[in-house]
Amino acid sequence: MKILVLTNLYPPHYVGGYELRCAAISEALRARGHDVQVLTSNHGLKSGETTAEPWIERTLRIHGYYGHPWLGLPALKKLELHNNETLRNAMAFHKPDVVHVWCMGGLSKSLCLTLQRSGVPAVYDVSDHWILRSLKGDVWLDWWNRRHGSPGSRMLRLLWTLAGVRRRCDPLAPTGPVSDIRFQRLYFTSARLRELTAQQGYDVMHGGVIHCPVDTSQFKGEPVTRAPKNWLWVGRLAEDKGILTALRALLLIRPSFGGELHVYGRGDEAYVTMLKNFASGNSLPVTWHSATPPEMPDVYRAHDALLFTSEWEEPFALTPLEAMACGLPVIGTMTGGSRELFRHGENALTYEAGAATELSERILQLQSEDHLRTYIARNGHTEVHKRFAMNPIVDQVEKYLCDSIPS
Incomplete structure (x- = not known):
């Protein structure tokens, strides 16, 4: 042609x-x-x-x-x-x-x-x-x-x-x-x-x-089945991406949360400052980072689970695909095109967008239920490599x- x-x-x-x-x-x-x-x-x-x-x-x-x-x-x-x-x-x-x-x-x-x-x-x-x-x-x-x-x-x-x-x-x-x-x-x-x-x-x-x-020649790894300690959030730091919902969820389970949330992204300076003040003011285990696109496969592989908290009608987000291709279990919302990727309890855990309490429950569930975590990590990894590879x-x-x- x-x-x-x-x-x-x-x-x-x-x-x-x-x-x-x-x-x-x-x-x-x-x-x-x-x-x-x-x-x-x-x-x-x-x-x-x-x-x-x-x-x-x-x-x-x-x-x-x-x-x-x-x-x-x-x-x-x-x-x-x-x-x-x-x-x-x-x-x-x-x-x-x-x-x-x-x-x-x-x-x-x-x-x-x-x-x-x-x-x-x-x-x-x-x-x-x-x-x-x-x-x-x-x-x-x-x-x-x-x-x-x-x-x-x-x-x-x-x-x-x-x-x-x-x-x-x-x-x-x-x-x-x-x-x-x-x-x-x-x-x-x-x-x-x-x-x-x-x-x-x-x-x-x-x-x-x-x-x-998703480029599975770059985004690859074995399914992660260990109890998550290093949690990952990736995206634009803005209200419609749901990062504040993630922080509020951590606040609800702070005594029971056994890990750290590593946030990768940039955003409006005033909004980012508000997020950092919220995290530090509530003594949340959150760190802030940025990475270039070529560095992202290694970022995913250095983590144990992904929080995908988008609250707008994203057409079809790449972040959960990349994470699943690298073997990470994912907790995500069903907004936009994500409903065509996630199946709750099969290849991901899902919650209602903006619902911090439900998200906190999903985090504890993924943290404690070994069989479920292994099941969704393996299913998500297999499905992405089979259906969504280049x-x-x-x-x-x-x-x-x-x-x-x-x-």
Whole structure:
């Protein structure tokens, strides 16, 4: 297959797991012999800097995200024209069989309409809330189609329409409403994310589900069956990640808790200070750390159990997958895509998000019940290596792309 990957960011310039997953799967498809070309933004490049990889073109422009400025309408028009011309040129040069669209946060959503008009099959990998949250807020498409706005904005739109600006611009940088975008071929990282997106009025329930993979060549280890002493928490230090619930749970069982909680992550300075003050003020056995992505496999292997306390609708979190791949038993919430991974008492212990008392009971249960701890650690380890390793996930993506190309 000739595949053109369209994405907002691409490593080494990235902000999270979505971009890393895009790179891992794109490079796995290249390794299988597919002709993969990547079209992404110039985010992270210094002025005049070019990319060294001949199969990666970093020439799209980001609007309003990742520190890039929000533009006035004349400058935004230039950006939209540039991005759409860049996409058309890439498609004309590479002649892809399919365009594999990843995260569009900060990119021109008019590109979706340009793809639609091209007739080339497009497959959307939806691993975060960009359709649900940012599609209708696209500044360019919204400006052309909003019914309200300031008198000056309405007057300019009327004048541009009467003067033929919209008619001339639309073939080059589409101005149609978001409702014109059709996601004929797409898959989500979880059924829950698909459901949430559909609840916002998008016709996506026909989409597939392909979960996130974990690199089991790096995240590996034997199932941990010993009584946990070194407990691990990994993630962004923010309210919606539930770290405060973990601390409150430890406070409830402080006399009976026989270990330490090691917290790995960063966050807003004021919030982190509050967390540290709560832990120290209550004499909780908690230490605070950070690690780079390459260091994380060793971090997992140095611990005995993971607390996954997320309290928001995460599409499909990688942290519990990585921990289970390294053999750790996991206690986690059933928010978002996690309900498609965890089965209470079989491959994890679960509790209601935000319920510190129930979490404290699960911690004591995992600490004291040897047979249960061994059972869930082994089941979780086996399941992740079988279902969520890179090869079976790439198999699913490869098949979905192939099936999207007319025979």
